[in-house]
Amino acid sequence: MKVSLKWLRDYVDIKLAPEELAERLTMAGLEVKGTQTIGGTWDNVVIGEVIALNPHPNADRLKLATVDLGTGQVTTVCGAPNISLGQRVPFAHIGARLIDPHTGEAIVLKPAKIRGVASEGMVCSEKELGISESHEGILVLPAEAPIGAPLGAYLGDVIFDLDVTPNRPDCLSVIGISREIAALTGEPLRLPPIHYEETEESIDSFASVDIVEPDLCPRYCASLITGIKIAPSPSWLQQRLNSCGMRPINNVVDVTNHVMLEYGQPLHAFDYHKLKGRQIIVRRAGNGETITTIDGTKRALNPDILVIADKEEAVAVAGIMGGLDSEVTDKTDTILLESANFNQATIRRGCSHLQLQNEASIRFDKGLNSELPLLPLKRATQLLLELAGDRAAKGIIDVYPGKSEPKLILLTAREVERLSGLKVNINGILKVLKALGFKCQESNSGSQISVSVPYWRGDIKCSADLVEEVVRIIGYEKIPITRLGSPLPQQKSNLSPSAQQSNLKEKLRNILTGFGFQEILTYSLVSLEKLQKLSPKLELKIPPLKVANPMTREQEYLRTSLRAGLLATLSHNQKFEQAGVRLFEIGKVFLPHHPPVIASEAKQSQEEKELPQEKEMLCAVLSGPRAELSWQADKEPFDFFDAKGVVENLLNQLGLKASFDIGDDETLFQGRGANIIVEDDKVGIVGDVHPRVAQAFELSNTICLIEVDLEKLLTKVTRIKEYQPIPRFPSVTRDIALVIDEQVSYRRVENIIQSFPLVMQITLFDLYRGKQIPDGKKSFAIRIIYQSPSHTLTDEEVDQTQEQMLARLHQELGATLRS
Template identity: 60%
Template sequence: MKIPLKWLQEYVDIALSSSDLANKLTMAGTEVKGMQVIGGDWENIVVGQIIAIKPHPNADRLSLPTIDLDTEQHTVVCGAPNLRLGDKVAFACVGAQLIDGHTGQVFRLKSAKIRGVMSSGMVCSEKELGISDRHEEIMVLPAEAPVGTPLADYLGDVIFDLDITPNRPDCLCVIGIAREIAALTGQSLSLPGVSYEETTSPIDQQISVKIAAPDLCPRYCASLITGVKVGESPRWLQQRLLACGLRPISNIVDITNYVMLEYGQPLHAFDYDKIRGKGIIVRRAAEGEAVVTLDGVERVLSADMLVIADKAGVVAIAGVMGGTNSEVTQGTTSILLEAASFNPASIHYTGRRLQLPSEACMRFERGIRPELTLPALKRATQLIVQLAGGEAAKGVVDVYPGKRDQEPIMLSTGKVKTFLGVEVSLDQIVGALTSLGFDCKKGDSASEVWVTAPYWRSDIHLAVDLVEEVARIIGYDKIPATMLSQPLPRQNPEPVLSLKQKAGRILTGYGFQEVITYSLTSLERLNKLLPESHPLEPMLLHMANPMTTEQEYLRPNLRANLLAAFSANRRHEDSSIRLFELGKVYLPR
């Protein structure tokens, strides 16, 4: 997962250098496998403002913009169609290193005479700066960009490429990583304020939601925004998505992706006017039911897949991809915004069966908590109202059949010492856990504390999970390496394992080579072991979903696959070949 440093700095003060921060995160279990420095080679590139535009005397498609750099002004030749008086731009002076917009090659900018006019500098596109592949227009900076400031200071960033372990879906978002940094550096976390005006028309009078499969959808939330205008996202939002590896599409879709990256909760936007019957039903698909997904492909569903449907049919494959029959387009004016929680195994199965991997699917299948839905929904609703106009209906829909209370876990200083081998005071334990958002209450004794995990953590189930959190925040490098206090217990190997090892050594000593074949075999291969008049005994165990006819049955003996290996290898050996295998066979009970 890619996360920009500047985005993190909006939620937590970071005084460490990029390399020190990467090391600290890695040592705490969130591996930073790479860093990309944006703007590291932007020397001689500054923020400028267009103060004049004149036509080129010898070319109709070229212009001569004059760029104010605060301390000096430059008039250069430019062919971009989006030059506008007063715009802030990225201006490259002679000597700057850029990327050729046509060839993609890196070059050093020099003065040049273009159609008879000398040009010493360049107004840059995003591609020439290495930000994106856009080259048709120059990059227009926000109006608040300070003229004369080096572009690296204004737009430069460091992108951390993180390798998130499967048990930490809470770290698949910017706030999750900011929360880790705050705990590791002793800083406080500052979350964005969420508020927006609502109309007087209640949402429950305009849309209904029914969960017919609560085992696969423990929570479903929705908001309604009317009067929106679908269009292009602001430049800052597009650049933030591009930095994280996502392609900007439209303001509505970009906002859902932005909030997913920010909070870790996937969202989906429906065209409200296309929801038939103004009702959402979360149900299992009917066997053979079909839907055309947003990629234009018709998907045939099975009865164990979860879908989002209206009163006429499927409008989305839950947690995987929406359908074209409810897609947000340029003509959409009303948005039904979905934030839901789905069963991880169901989403994993559906995504793999339909071959539709996605950022949303990846988060759902790791088990994000149902409590994330409402905060993310309100944040996305706020941004849609701000960036796409419109009005939010009063309230939100919140159907929550799978609500469960979080059970506290008792942790003691003795248990921490047992696992870590070092004394940790109760104050240190409480301090480490509280910094991560855990709720700590005094226990029955002075060495015990009752700990409740925060709503965003789905990986905390046992006391040992809490001990790991304490160790991460204190620092694994702070735990001293010591010898074991007691000798290792005497090993008592299994007799079968000893026999297997002894047999293997003896056969190897006689010139045999050990092979390991598949545990699956075919009926044809097994029949070759017996005369035609003899049926196979005992009864074979058949695979429910065999990959091929060559691997259709669990092997009842080792001979069939061993002889096949012998036959395949004999033609490559000039001398004799001796093979043996030690392995399991599978017989019915």
């Protein structure tokens, strides 16, 4: 809400400088997010009167204006079409700081000769003064503007732009903000006196009000003013509306807006003669009912929307917008002025249905009190009599089915201290609360205060709310700074599943960055298309959960896999990367428990809805040359065995041993994908990405992908390992070279060798095909380390074992020793 400092000063004396005031309000919860100073640069601008106008000798469209400045007269050249004799105008002396209306830049006024006539200054437009964009003519000041006075004193102002939190609709009003300032500065609040003459004829003989839905409209007040003459508002009123960012329209509308800004109560003026049956009915809209609102739009209504109707049809959408037919026009001579209270949720629903929001609805939407309408109605009636009308009918219509009693809350000084840590005595508490308009009564021999909440503070419901009031007005900066002194909660075991999981994630991050992987974090929401691209056939194994109101198609579905994010990131970065890229992400995927069939999603009943399973996954990709370009680097591209090596080393660091079997994951290329097996369970996959998948992500290189299910992995790492004693006896090392059929996998060889208990370690150190090896065969060079936990091995023992081993390798796999 924008509010003018000048206007605030009508209700409270303000001695603080504007910046200090802004600071105090902000600290107390009413954030001033912007301050605009009007007239801060007007030190050489004064108010003058145009006392003579003569034609310019050399130009038809220019005039020579003589302006009386009180201290003397000056003559200036003026081209404004609206200048006329007797006007009070802003006059800028040479040296005044103005805005160049053509460039919008700040300038200093210099002496000038215009068409041969020297000009001793100038009469200014609003734009030149920086008040508005208007430059069609000069700014004409009200007739009461004091001649000779500095313009800044007369027209200068400071506009605060306040960010009012949703709990404080009372501060969407000048009086509400004034009350805050009064409480913060200890100055009294002055409310405008309300008094006007009424005619003999009672308002009841003009109109009646019937509230059909008392729950949705707790109160409806109205007054009636006759002899209305629609005209522009006086300049002080226009100025006030302008200063709060509202456009002046005519005297009647401007008065209702003025009072809304002043009290926070929206008002609506009906053309009384347009109301059929002299009746106001507050009811729900009918099915299929429509109304054309004052913006000229025909709107479809429904029974969720509350309307103000006459005998025949809706004449306004309650609290949101008036109808075009009953709108005040130039011909209006009698108005029925509405000041009512409507149910907050109803207004909110109505606004969202009609996609409408305005100054009135945002106030109702925050929840106004049913005690509020009467005073603003009287204030507006008074102003209308002053500015637009002739007579007010006797009395006010006040239908009030929803009256509520003021809330009573008990507060003690002890409670203030218990919550805030700030010691405040009863008198200090009383002072703050009374200044804010709370009625307080001490009881229990002065240790307890019974607080009656004023109607405009609907946000105050319990003692904690009162504690905040006390503390914020005294100042949050007065709260002491203490450290938590309460006992620490019992600390969770490092072996608890959640501790283990976060430990595992941290370990994996450390290991992978150690291996040269860059961590990325990608969006939880992806497009359906990206998830589909993970399968060469564009099939979705797990239908993902859909967002009902996505921002974009790119972020429409909850990811069921991290793969898409990594491949897209790889693709996005490849044009900038010369070296190989290693990326990983650790994060959640979202798996619906009852996967909806996408086509019949809508049919799902509510009982089936569950939160999806949120599963922590690790996914990593490698692509491009193994090392950066360098004078000594390995320039070969990453391949399957790089990825497999990452998995093996990773698991090894976690104290686990991986084995691998042939995998059939769709994202991976057939024959180049493997399942990662730990203790007989599949914990993930590793392999080359299917070229079609890569292509779908606009990737051309070979891409190796690793994916690990962290929950499964966690079940493997949580078992505490048993310590193995360091071997006490020496080992024996033997190398063998086997020639074997191409089709025989290394694992079968490894399994046979490993089955001998004396074998402690085997290492494949060469794989050879070519010269000396027959076609269709390959040669494995293997180092075997023998060791016994119980004694020093003899050569005979090792020889014997190896002989048996070679015999089995020959028998079972057809392997022979390479000669």
